[in-house]
Amino acid sequence: MRIVLIGPPGAGKGTQAKRLCEAYNMAHIATGDILRANVRNETDLGKLAKSYMDAGELVPDQVVIDMVDARIAEPDAQDGFCLDGFPRTATQAEALQELLTERDKPLHRVLQFVIDDERVVHRLSGRRVHPPTGAIYHIDFNPPPADLDAWTLVHREDDHEDVVRNRLEVFHKQTAPLIGWYEERGLLSKIDADGEMEEVFGRAREALDAAADA
Numbered sequence: 013m014r015i016v017l018i019g020p021p022g023a024g025k026g027t028q029a030k031r032l033c034e035a036y037n038m039a040h041i042a043t044g045d046i047l048r049a050n051v052r053n054e055t056d057l058g059k060l061a062k063s064y065m066d067a068g069e070l071v072p073d074q075v076v077i078d079m080v081d082a083r084i085a086e087p088d089a090q091d092g093f094c095l096d097g098f099p100r101t102a103t104q105a106e107a108l109q110e111l112l113t114e115r116d117k118p119l120h121r122v123l124q125f126v127i128d129d130e131r132v133v134h135r136l137s138g139r140r141v142h143p144p145t146g147a148i149y150h151i152d153f154n155p156p157p158a159d160l161d162a163w164t165l166v167h168r169e170d171d172h173e174d175v176v177r178n179r180l181e182v183f184h185k186q187t188a189p190l191i192g193w194y195e196e197r198g199l200l201s202k203i204d205a206d207g208e209m210e211e212v213f214g215r216a217r218e219a220l221d222a223a224a225d226a
């Protein structure tokens with residue numbers, strides 16, 4: 013199955029994408045993760061992307077389109093993939109449509125994760141990452157263990173409240189219009205993303221299974 017996840021930052025797309033990929037045997041393609049790995053490794057792509065990412069702005073379309081074009085050609089994506097964080101603009105959506113039509117591999121479903129902006133701000137501005145283990149905590153919902161050295165926790169640059177608000181604005185301006193675009197093509201399912209991880213996962217599965225049966 014080939015699917016796209018659309019939703020504001022902090023809607024839990026990344027977590028759900030990982031679970032859905034295991035359940036439906038899809039390759040997880042998260043453009044934000046690929047870009048962050050490039051920033052960490054100080055590649056040319058990472059150097060170009062960093063200032064956009066730190067400000068919560070989108071990296072230029074063609075850069076991300078080329079990245080996805082190369083990634084969906086890899087062997088593990090041949091049986092299916094879940095695009096997490098792409099497309100984010102009309103130009104990216106059109107490019108994706110072309111890439112997939114050329115390869116005769118159309119999308120099966122687009123899941124829209126629906127969540128209120130203020131919930132997102134609370135979720136993201138309280139998030140802390142623990143790079144040595146990759147664990148993700150939240151100062152209110154999932155506090156780090158008391159014996160963890162607080163200095164090893166990172167508050168991601170783009171999780172600071174002002175940047176989160178900018179990311180939300182970018183989402184509403186540039187990405188939200190894609191929702192109607194996919195709805196017109198009969199591909200969209202809306203998922204209520206406010207709830208426990210397990211609950212939201214159940215809703216996403218239901219939507220995918222219903223689409224597969226249709």
Ligand code: AMP
Pocket residue numbers: 021043044045047064065066068069070071072073076096097098099100104170179
């Ligand atoms: P994410 O982890 O998906 O929230 O992505 C983190 C950051 O990476 C975004 O705020 C953008 O700066 C950049 N990014 C990720 N995906 C895209 C995309 N499809 N188009 C442009 N920029 C992207």
